[in-house]
Amino acid sequence: MIPIAKPYLDKKEAQYAYDTILTGWVTQGPKVQEFEEKFAAYVGSKYAVALSNCTTALHLSMLVAGVTEDDEVICPSMSYVATANAIRYVGAKVVFAEVNPVTYNIDIEDVQKKITPKTKAILIVHQIGMPADIDAFKQLCNEHHLVLIEDAACAVGASYKGNKIGSHSDLVCFSFHPRKVITTGDGGMVTTNNEVYRDKIKLLRQHGMSVNDRIRHESNKVIFEDHIVVGYNYRMTDIQAAVGIKQLEKLDFIVEERRKIAFQYHDAFKDIVTIRLPLEEEACFSNYQSYSIYLKPECKISRDDLMQALLDKGISTRRGIVTTHRETAYKEYCKDLSLPISEDASDRSIIIPLFYPMKQAEINFIIEQFKFLVE
């Protein structure tokens, strides 16, 4: 069976995690700090704050952006449910916008139509590693005095206008779930150039504690902590951070290798007129976190039959990115909402395996089977 994805982990991560365990400091401590510093340097932001996952990164971003139950936040419905859930956690209203049918990134014209006096923030998603047009959204947010938040869960290692995702705005949230390009088992990060945001996120991730464990541990004076706000336990462990540090060293290499596989798919499928392949728009550099193919209505096989036929041949696939408004948890909340472009894109697309290291024989087999079934 060829899996849909596989993390690229080896003895380097295992050894560093092992060494970390033996230091005796296993939760948020020196390794988390090292990971944060290296991650910020990698993306080109002033600060990075590590968290337990991207969902908690999004939640704290909502809080520090000042989003409350009186506000509305615009985001795409076509995204993993965690995107919209983060808005719900703070009690704000989720306003779903359409996506561009080719890039699957949030459609700025639809967003413009949905801005109201209650809109507080726009949460854009870099869909499966394909950068959205950040500058256009920055400008829109400036014009309307809104906060821009980037859900970059899938976009680590991707770039926009020559700079890494994570460097362009003040609340950029990443995921290190094993389905992503690099992993810490589970894990997340917020990058920012804003010191106030950084300090608030650091406070909230550790129970609102005024002095962190490390400072108390290293002090030769007795220090009592105070819990100055109601916070959360959204810490990353030092064991996870040790894995993350080693993964980060491999990131550019992994992205290059993923792109080579994506280009093999592009080349093999480019002449099939009944499908649409991922499009990297000008100034966008994707990490190809996933390779999603759209099957046009005239395609000779349905998406679901294609998934089954490939599974029968030992090839795992996934349906396209879900539309949150049609998930059970949102059906009542979004009663009567129709987003035809997102629905069609979600229903007609299929994600095929792409990971490093994939054997050339596996890539060839996927291409051969896909062409046989679709052409």
Ligand SMILES: Cc1ncc(COP(=O)(O)O)c(C=O)c1O
């Ligand atoms: C777009 C998007 N946002 C948020 C998340 C949540 O990330 P995590 O699992 O790290 O909480 C995911 C995870 O799949 C995602 O794809």
